[in-house]
Amino acid sequence: MKTTRSTTRRSLAIAAAIGSVGLIAGCAGGGAPEDSNPDETIELTVLDYYTDEPSHSNMTARLEACAEEVNATIDHQSVPSPQLNAKILQQISTKTMPDVLMVNNPDLPQFADTGALRPLTDLDIDTSAYYPSVLEVGTYEDELYGLAPNVNSLVLFYNKTLLEQAGVEVPTTWDELADAAAALTQGETYGFAYSAASGTEGTWTFIPFLWSNGGSQLELNAPEAVEALDFYTGLARDGYVSKSVVNWAQADVKDQFADGRAAMMINGP
Numbered sequence: 001m002k003t004t005r006s007t008t009r010r011s012l013a014i015a016a017a018i019g020s021v022g023l024i025a026g027c028a029g030g031g032a033p034e035d036s037n038p039d040e041t042i043e044l045t046v047l048d049y050y051t052d053e054p055s056h057s058n059m060t061a062r063l064e065a066c067a068e069e070v071n072a073t074i075d076h077q078s079v080p081s082p083q084l085n086a087k088i089l090q091q092i093s094t095k096t097m098p099d100v101l102m103v104n105n106p107d108l109p110q111f112a113d114t115g116a117l118r119p120l121t122d123l124d125i126d127t128s129a130y131y132p133s134v135l136e137v138g139t140y141e142d143e144l145y146g147l148a149p150n151v152n153s154l155v156l157f158y159n160k161t162l163l164e165q166a167g168v169e170v171p172t173t174w175d176e177l178a179d180a181a182a183a184l185t186q187g188e189t190y191g192f193a194y195s196a197a198s199g200t201e202g203t204w205t206f207i208p209f210l211w212s213n214g215g216s217q218l219e220l221n222a223p224e225a226v227e228a229l230d231f232y233t234g235l236a237r238d239g240y241v242s243k244s245v246v247n248w249a250q251a252d253v254k255d256q257f258a259d260g261r262a263a264m265m266i267n268g269p
Contacts, residue, residue, distance in 0.1 A: 042072035047088070048102035049081040052251035055269075062149070081201055081249050092116045104200045105137040105146070112140040119143040154208055154268040162189070162263040171264075174209075174231055181240035184263035192235055193253045193262035196245040205250070205266055206232055 046063055050056045060076045067074045077098070079087050085107055091097045092114055103111060111117055121144045127135055130147065138146035156177075158170055166184050171177040181191030195201045209232050210217070215224035235241045242262075245253070250267055257265040 039071070042067075042070065043075070044072050044100060045075045045077065045098040046100040046102070047077050047079070047084075047091075047098040049078060049084045050102075051078045051080050052254065055251075081251075082197060082199060102149075103146070105148070106200060108138065108146050109140045112143070112145045117145050119145055120147065150269070152268045154205065154266055156264060156266055157257060158264045159257070159260070162260075166263075174212075177264075178231075178235065178238075178240070181235055181264065182238070185240045188261060190242050190256075190262050191240040191264060193241060193248075193256050193265040194232075194245055194267075195248050195250045195253050196233075196236075197247060197249055201250050202246075208266075 044067065048059065050059045056076075056078055059078075060074070063074045063076055081104075084103065088097075088101065088103070088111060092111070097116055101111075101117070120138075125144075125147070127144065127147070134148050134151065135144060138144055138148065156171070162184060163170065163180070166186075168180045168183050169176070171180045177192070184191035195205045206229070207217070209228045210225055213224045213228040213231075215222060215228050219225060236243055236245065242256070248256070253262070253265050253267055256262045257267070
C-alpha cells in the first residue's frame with residue numbers, strides 16, 4: 001500500500017519544532033541549608049535522562065563547572081528517558097529525591113503537584129535573562145519550579161555519501177522526503193528513521209509534521225492531523241522506515257543513523 005500524498009507541496013518544516021525540553025527542577029529539602037558554611041563542600045545529586053554519549057559526559061562537565069563556582073561536588077546519575085518518570089515517582093514515594101532533577105516540561109506539573117519539588121521562586125533566583133516562554137513552561141500554579149538549561153529543536157540529518165550514491169537531493173517537502181526515503185532504502189539500510197516510542201520523545205518528533213500541515217495537538221481528529229499521521233506512519237508501512245521505531249528513543253535513532261542503517265533521520269540535541 002502506498003502512502004497517500006496530497007498534491008500540496010508541504011514544506012518539510014522540521015526545524016519548526018522548538019520547545020523547552022529539559023527543565024532543571026529544584027527538589028524539596030535538597031541542596032545546602034541557608035545558614036551553611038560557605039567554605040564547606042556541598043554534595044549534590046543530579047538525575048537526568050542523558051544516558052547516551054557524548055550527551056552524558058557533556059552534561060557532567062557543565063554541571064561540574066557550575067558546581068565549582070559554589071564549592072560543590074556532583075553525583076550525576078542518568079536513566080533512559082522512558083524510565084525516568086517511573087524512577088522519579090518511586091523516589092518521591094520513598095523520599096529519596098535527588099537535589100536537582102531534569103524532566104521534560106510536559107511532565108513537570110505532575111511532579112510539582114505532589115509537593116516534592118521546591119519552587120525556585122523561594123530561592124530568589126535571577127530569571128531576567130530568560131524569555132517569558134521559557135519561564136512559562138517551568139511554571140506550575142504561579143510558582144516557578146524549573147529552568148530550561150537548553151531549548152531544543154529538531155533537524156533533518158542526512159548521510160551525504162548515501163544521497164550522492166543514490167543521486168538523491170536533500171528533501172525539502174513531504175513528497176520529496178517520501179521519494180528520497182524510497183530511493184535510499186536498500187539492503188539493510190532504511191531511507192529514513194525517527195523515534196515513534198510512546199511518550200514525550202515520539203510525540204515531540206511527530207509534532208513538526210502535524211504543525212507543517214496546519215494541525216494542532218488540541219484537535220488530533222481534525223483532517224490536518226489525520227493526514228499528517230497517515231503520511232508519517234505510511235513511511236513505515238511502505239518499508240522506508242523500520243517498524244522498530246515504535247521502540248526507539250531518540251538516542252536509538254542516532255545509533256541507527258551513525259551505523260549506516262538509516263540514510264536520513266529526524267533528531268535533535
